[in-house]
Amino acid sequence: MAKKVKKKACDFILLLTTLLLVFIGIIMVFSSSWPEGIRMNDGYYFLRKQIISALVGFVGMLFFMNFDYRFIYRLSKLIYLFSIISGLLIFTPLGVVKKGARRWINLGFATFMPSDIIKLGSIIFLAAFLSKRKDTIREFKKTTIPTIMIIGLSCGLIYLQKDLGTTVTLGATLVSIFFVAGMKISHLILMAIGAIVGLVLAIFTGDNEYRIRRIVAFLDPFADKADSGWQAVQSLYALGSGGLFGLGLGKSRQKFFYIPEPYNDFIFAIIGEELGFLGTLTVILLFMIIIWRGIRIALNTEDLFGCLLATGIVSLITVQTLIHIAVVTSTIPTTGIPLPLISYGGTSLVLYMSAIGILLNISRHVKVDGS
Template structure:
């Protein structure tokens, strides 16, 4: 028996998918038997391939400076391994939470995440390099805004899927998603984390695109977003100097000032050549790139593994995107479409931003490379998101099975 047709995907109320979704699905073609199970396996395999590469590069990038400081070369690696374990546990839990539970608890998830994010302005808040977007409890620190990304996706998708028949009216499309998104982005910007705020905005744009928003709404959002970014940049002397360093990297003093990290990252990528200098042999990580295991770990990866290694990581992200898309298109439930599509926009969009920063294509904005950069909050959040994707896939299996088609 052939799989159920997907050209008229709907939410439980029977609303049809926007026309652009139908066109996107036709590009890839009709799903084959067991394609959803294969996509799920591909998603899990690719995810843990990236996590493994990330653990290897975190160990390589951090060990030398730790030894120089008289500490164990495995300290940072051990912490990242711990967070990868916690994230894997979160993945399993999220994978087995029924999709209906996410819909039912979406408001609670959003409000809890917003309250968690506000803790950065409490006595628990910790300021790191001018950004107050961390909280500290004893030896542990966390970045609440990383979890805000997933909560916006779960909540926004539930709202848009529930209002699917009303989305032809821009007011129903915008309210309450836009006000809630502005509150979330405002909290993050108040903590001076422009990079995370841009990723949140990208997620909301992705949700509206999937929901079939009118061009007028996109133009209005683009104007507001541009104004917001300009205000955030011009209100910060540090950000203005970073823009200047990016626009004129050859200016006197740029390579020694705020353009230092970017310049050293490019030296590392150039020094890696085609096949790299070898794992553990990076020269730029030795007191040249500050905290190389964080946002600039891709530069160390490019130096040690060369162009081949860098392209392999990019290919893995492309395969990850394909597997998420296959999960999305297999279902006829708009909630699955919105959740999986927005997670795709988040992970792949953030990866593109990080790589663009490291290669000097855009100014430094401070976003980690998903699954690869050091950071417990980021690791747990993206692995939890993969768990939500698996829950979407399992729900689709039941949906297809009930229709008599193979899962």
């Protein structure tokens, strides 16, 4: 591991930007979930849960901000094992089926999605695994094959939960870690071909008619806007009606049961409708600041594990944000992907804030210009 570096203050810009996004998320979750809350006879239901999750996430962020990330290196195998076990719990009586998919674990006192735990656990483990093999990183048998097996196991567990969007997100994130570690381009091309073949098979084979319908709807959502193209069309209506300045906070029309779960997979559309182009631009700029600070932290980290871990966290946020915005703007076929730090969801918010905490801790051990 790298020599000991005197710790300093964390990256304040990264911390402030994260808290701003979480605050925006709480406000927008409250606004977009109000109609659903009223239908449940409690308009503040989603707001309360999001605030509690944000507080827990803040504690997690503070903890990992002060927990030396180099100890995470030593615990990487245990963390990954825990994440895999949490994913396997889906197939036990603790697994809960919602909307035709088994993606939740019910512990009685709390419900969580193991896919979020698998994402962070996989990033930590792969970063530690590759940092131990920096001298053989370009060897197919010693490093590339084991890496493909790790990616396959992690993504496979999520795919079995019928969550193709998250599978693609995690796969792209883990490959980006391997790429930064120094993999051969020929191996990258081979993995890309394998991923494309796997994606095509996932869409067009088996009992996946709904995925094919999403592809067809993506090509022309207005051709069947009352059925398969409904979500994409309503999302575009929301963004279009927002204009430059938006209809005003709380004044969205599409959240009144036109867009399914507007506080989660389509929250960016509600931001566009209520806060307009300027509101969406502000959110995008805040994410760009997080990505920029994360990249600088990764580039200035002295040890390989810290670099790869920071790369993985930033890549995960980047890929998931891009997919969410692409879905909402009908740039890619519809898939259920929450917007990091903003969308409703306790497990996601706590895990992302904790991941940012790890990134902040890495920043305390490196010199980053302007921080």
